[in-house]
Amino acid sequence: MSSSRYEFGNQELISVNRAQTRLLYASLAKYGGDWNSVMHTHAYTEIFYVIGGAGQFKIEALVYPVEKDDMVIVNSNIAHTELGRGDSPLEYIVLGIEGLEFAAASEERFFLANFRKERENVLFYLRNMLQELENKEDGYATLCQDLLEILLILLSRNVGFSARPDKQAAKTLKNCANVRRYIEGHFKENITLEQLARMAHFSKYHMAHSFSRQYGISPINYLIRRRIEESKHLLRDTNHSMSEISSMLGFSSPSYFSQSFKKLVGLSPMGYRKGSGA
Numbered sequence: 001m002s003s004s005r006y007e008f009g010n011q012e013l014i015s016v017n018r019a020q021t022r023l024l025y026a027s028l029a030k031y032g033g034d035w036n037s038v039m040h041t042h043a044y045t046e047i048f049y050v051i052g053g054a055g056q057f058k059i060e061a062l063v064y065p066v067e068k069d070d071m072v073i074v075n076s077n078i079a080h081t082e083l084g085r086g087d088s089p090l091e092y093i094v095l096g097i098e099g100l101e102f103a104a105a106s107e108e109r110f111f112l113a114n115f116r117k118e119r120e121n122v123l124f125y126l127r128n129m130l131q132e133l134e135n136k137e138d139g140y141a142t143l144c145q146d147l148l149e150i151l152l153i154l155l156s157r158n159v160g161f162s163a164r165p166d167k168q169a170a171k172t173l174k175n176c177a178n179v180r181r182y183i184e185g186h187f188k189e190n191i192t193l194e195q196l197a198r199m200a201h202f203s204k205y206h207m208a209h210s211f212s213r214q215y216g217i218s219p220i221n222y223l224i225r226r227r228i229e230e231s232k233h234l235l236r237d238t239n240h241s242m243s244e245i246s247s248m249l250g251f252s253s254p255s256y257f258s259q260s261f262k263k264l265v266g267l268s269p270m271g272y273r274k275g276s277g278a
Contacts (some may be wrong), residue, residue: 030091128147
């Protein structure tokens with residue numbers, strides 16, 4: 001009888017903090033210059049893997065040619081866009097990953113590498129993610145997270161950069177939580193999107209986008225929903241008029257209060273009051 005035994009050494013394990021890191025999406029795209037490509041940023045990291053065609057990636061002020069088996073990694077809040085060619089459309093798989101950024105000794109915040117030698121391995125994990133997200137069978141989210149971790153190890157082995165918690169994403173999460181707490185404590189006041197953005201130290205767009213992704217609702221709609229919940233109490237338990245309740249809860253007018261209430265509850269405020277026996 002013969003056997004081989006292999007033991008783990010003391011090497012540090014490469015792992016992803018699942019409480020902070022989340023695969024937001026995986027998608028297959030094809031771009032041949034047939035839509036208007038504009039520079040944009042995300043509050044999360046994107047990994048692009050070119051599976052066909054050729055084109056360019058514009059990252060910040062520079063343009064980089066890409067072709068089959070090239071991988072482009074863009075950390076959060078880096079301006080970028082894809083530039084395709086009509087004669088050879090750029091086809092790629094892209095992952096959006098929250099709570100993670102990539103780092104190397106060069107301290108760059110975006111990376112380009114070719115994975116021709118590892119093509120079959122890389123595509124195996126990417127295509128399985130696409131399939132799992134499409135089918136959504138039991139346990140698909142856990143399986144996608146496992147596939148992501150394996151892919152990250154392959155990247156670390158072959159390119160020399162590593163994955164680490166995205167400090168900017170953690171800051172974004174904290175600021176969104178602060179905005180939510182502020183709304184909960186001040187929903188009766190006149191709150192504007194500009195005011196919330198200043199509090200979060202973000203642009204209006206960045207703050208609204210980040211809050212919506214975190215809580216599944218825009219900050220202004222969250223504010224309105226909180227006011228409507230409070231108005232139900234006032235309609236049931238007090239004799240305040242519609243105009244008084246509207247003013248007390250920071251609505252710009254009684255008609256806007258009534259419109260917002262009916263949209264969320266399905267009844268007018270007066271109909272809700274009558275139905276509750278107030």
